[in-house]
Amino acid sequence: MNIRSMTATFGRLENGTLSLEEGFQIVCAPNGWGKTTWCAFFRAMLYGLDEEGMRYLPWSGSPMTGKIECTWQDREMTIERSFTDGTFRAYFTQTMEAVPELTARNCGQVLLGLDKQGYDRALSLDGTALSGPEEEMRLRKGLTEGLDRCRRETVLLQQQMETWQKSREDRLALEKQAAQLENRLREAESFQRRLEGSLDKSQREEDARQRRRAQRSCEKAAHEEARLREFTKTLPTRQEAEQRLRDVKSYCAAERAVREAEENLEPQPMEPACPEAFYGLEPRQAQEKAEQDAALCRDSNKGALWLIFLMAGLLALLGGCIAAFPMQDLPLGLAIMGAGSLMLAGAVLLSGGSKEGQSELAAAYGTPDWRLWPELAQSYAEERLRYMEAEDQWQTRKNAISARTQELEEQRQRLCEGREPEEMEDLCTQVLQSWDALAAAESQLQNAREYLASLGPEEPEDSLNLTGEETRGCLQKTEEDVRQLQVDLENIRATLSGLDDLQTLEDDLREAQERLNTLAQYEQAYGISLEALAETESRAGQLIAKWADVYAAAVFGEKKEDPRNPSRGSRDIFGLAQSLASFKVLSPQAPLLLDDVLSQVDEERRKRAVALLKLIGQERQVVLFCCR
Amino acid sequence: MELKEPKDDFQERFFAALEQKDAPPEIKNLAVALCEKILKGEEATA
Numbered sequence: 001m002n003i004r005s006m007t008a009t010f011g012r013l014e015n016g017t018l019s020l021e022e023g024f025q026i027v028c029a030p031n032g033w034g035k036t037t038w039c040a041f042f043r044a045m046l047y048g049l050d051e052e053g054m055r056y057l058p059w060s061g062s063p064m065t066g067k068i069e070c071t072w073q074d075r076e077m078t079i080e081r082s083f084t085d086g087t088f089r090a091y092f093t094q095t096m097e098a099v100p101e102l103t104a105r106n107c108g109q110v111l112l113g114l115d116k117q118g119y120d121r122a123l124s125l126d127g128t129a130l131s132g133p134e135e136e137m138r139l140r141k142g143l144t145e146g147l148d149r150c151r152r153e154t155v156l157l158q159q160q161m162e163t164w165q166k167s168r169e170d171r172l173a174l175e176k177q178a179a180q181l182e183n184r185l186r187e188a189e190s191f192q193r194r195l196e197g198s199l200d201k202s203q204r205e206e207d208a209r210q211r212r213r214a215q216r217s218c219e220k221a222a223h224e225e226a227r228l229r230e231f232t233k234t235l236p237t238r239q240e241a242e243q244r245l246r247d248v249k250s251y252c253a254a255e256r257a258v259r260e261a262e263e264n265l266e267p268q269p270m271e272p273a274c275p276e277a278f279y280g281l282e283p284r285q286a287q288e289k290a291e292q293d294a295a296l297c298r299d300s301n302k303g304a305l306w307l308i309f310l311m312a313g314l315l316a317l318l319g320g321c322i323a324a325f326p327m328q329d330l331p332l333g334l335a336i337m338g339a340g341s342l343m344l345a346g347a348v349l350l351s352g353g354s355k356e357g358q359s360e361l362a363a364a365y366g367t368p369d370w371r372l373w374p375e376l377a378q379s380y381a382e383e384r385l386r387y388m389e390a391e392d393q394w395q396t397r398k399n400a401i402s403a404r405t406q407e408l409e410e411q412r413q414r415l416c417e418g419r420e421p422e423e424m425e426d427l428c429t430q431v432l433q434s435w436d437a438l439a440a441a442e443s444q445l446q447n448a449r450e451y452l453a454s455l456g457p458e459e460p461e462d463s464l465n466l467t468g469e470e471t472r473g474c475l476q477k478t479e480e481d482v483r484q485l486q487v488d489l490e491n492i493r494a495t496l497s498g499l500d501d502l503q504t505l506e507d508d509l510r511e512a513q514e515r516l517n518t519l520a521q522y523e524q525a526y527g528i529s530l531e532a533l534a535e536t537e538s539r540a541g542q543l544i545a546k547w548a549d550v551y552a553a554a555v556f557g558e559k560k561e562d563p564r565n566p567s568r569g570s571r572d573i574f575g576l577a578q579s580l581a582s583f584k585v586l587s588p589q590a591p592l593l594l595d596d597v598l599s600q601v602d603e604e605r606r607k608r609a610v611a612l613l614k615l616i617g618q619e620r621q622v623v624l625f626c627c628r
Numbered sequence: 629m630e631l632k633e634p635k636d637d638f639q640e641r642f643f644a645a646l647e648q649k650d651a652p653p654e655i656k657n658l659a660v661a662l663c664e665k666i667l668k669g670e671e672a673t674a
Contacts, residue, residue, distance in 0.1 A: 139642070142663075143663070143666065146666075522674035525655050533642060536638065536642040550631055
């Protein structure tokens with residue numbers, strides 16, 4: 001908090017204004033100027049007027065009023081107070097909006113964090129203010145409020161639990177009462193029937209017939225139920241029969257599916273026709289063989305070795321004739337002609353062998369054109385590969401169907417135990433029908449017994465021993481009793497329907513008890529925390545004392561002072577240090593208005609004290625009033 | 629002028645005092661959790 005200005009009609013001040021700055025400042029004025037009055041005015045504005053403040057009634061007789069303009073939590077604020085009529089107003093200066101957390105009573109506590117007693121003690125320089133520093137206060141506030149909340153909720157919860165408990169007891173009592181009334185009503189109705197029966201013999205006889213019929217029905221139903229129970233002992237349980245029936249149906253469906261798949265299986269792929277040349281060869285080998293055969297034919301046609309032999313033979317014959325006749329050299333001519341004849345014979349042999357080989361290959365490939373043989377091999381290889389792929393797929397499907405058929409056969413052996421599936425289905429259905437019949441017989445027996453019980457016990461004919469007149473009177477009274485009991489019962493049932501059901505009440509009670517246990521733990525935790533806080537607070541003064549030592553040392557410097565026998569100036573310094581320490585610990589944001597605290601202090605220490613106040617003025621507003 | 633600030637850790641003293649309290653461990657743990665929340669300015673309710 002920083003004071004920007006104070007305006008007062010207070011004591012000797014008549015609408016006087018004092019403007020202040022942030023940080024440390026000295027207001028130097030002569031005695032009688034109003035320094036003490038401004039300090040008292042500041043205290044009265046924050047904490048209200050007490051006996052001490054009554055000394056400052058305006059000398060002029062004007063109404064005692066004042067205004068402080070300040071900065072608080074980074075917002076400009078104005079506080080106005082009239083001590084004459086007790087009005088108080090705090091508002092944000094720019095918006096004129098009221099400050100909701102400030103009231104005439106709590107203004108000083110909220111702004112400075114100190115109550116009036118704490119402020120006076122801090123200023124009175126004895127350092128014994130009771131409130132704690134900020135975090136202690138926050139902790140105390142949080143713990144106190146938490147403990148209060150726990151206790152309030154505990155009380156409310158206990159009250160609610162008492163209400164629920166009472167509702168539960170009421171409900172139990174009413175239910176008990178309703179049961180008693182129902183018993184009495186049954187007895188009264190039975191008695192009423194007896195009375196009516198005694199009045200009407202034929203009715204009684206009819207009742208007896210009904211009872212006998214009911215008895216017979218009951219016996220018959222019991223006999224049937226016992227027979228069926230005995231019979232079903234030899235059967236599988238209902239669950240087993242249901243499971244077996246489901247399994248058999250599942251098997252039948254699967255078997256139909258396999259059969260359908262088998263019927264839908266396409267025919268096995270036909271193996272493509274294999275040219276004679278490729279018998280026993282793989283597609284790749286067939287292609288290689290066709291390439292080789294075609295190459296061989298091409299080479300034999302190109303080479304024409306037999307033609308060379310033929311030409312050479314003819315030339316040799318011609319040369320031999322020339323040598324034998326024109327040249328007259330017969331032996332040489334015969335020799336050359338012999339060689340030519342041999343060449344001609346070779347040509348004939350070569351020509352014949354090549355043609356014969358090509359003819360065989362042409363027959364094997366189905367065409368003499370050897371250029372087509374690689375294409376034939378290529379075509380054959382592709383067709384063969386397609387066939388092999390189709391055959392693989394077909395075989396895979398066939399194997400899957402076979403495996404599934406085998407699996408289903410095993411399943412059938414296990415489920416049908418050598419019977420046909422339809423036969424096993426019928427058996428399971430019969431077992432289930434037997435169990436249904438037993439359940440129906442049990443239900444019929446139960447109904448027969450209830451009906452027999454509703455007819456009441458057989459009455460002896462002479463059990464009442466009443467005259468006709470007495471019986472009629474008794475019947476009239478019983479009828480009234482029955483009506484009254486019915487009305488009472490209806491009322492109780494109506495009341496019961498308006499109450500929560502028992503389960504809900506017990507659930508609510510259990511939850512409430514759990515919550516109570518939790519609250520008790522929290523209450524205990526808050527309690528020990530507050531105790532620990534009280535023990536910690538008792539040491540808060542230690543911190544003030546430590547700060548006071550720091551401040552005093554700062555003023556005294558090297559020159560030590562005996563605190564047990566101080567001079568007047570030293571006492572003022574000790575007091576100032578104590579006061580500064582109290583505000584440091586207890587109210588870090590409060591502005592300090594110091595009224596002539598250094599008047600008795602010597603020059604050197606006064607300089608050091610002013611230096612100290614300047615240092616403190618860096619953290620908060622410090623106003624030092626003095627005469628010189 | 630320089631001032632040497634005296635050491636004082638309120639929270640340390642407070643939690644030490646809390647630890648010395650005679651209470652079951654679960655209650656002490658709960659109390660520590662509550663106080664830590666309050667000191668952080670958080671809501672601490674049952």
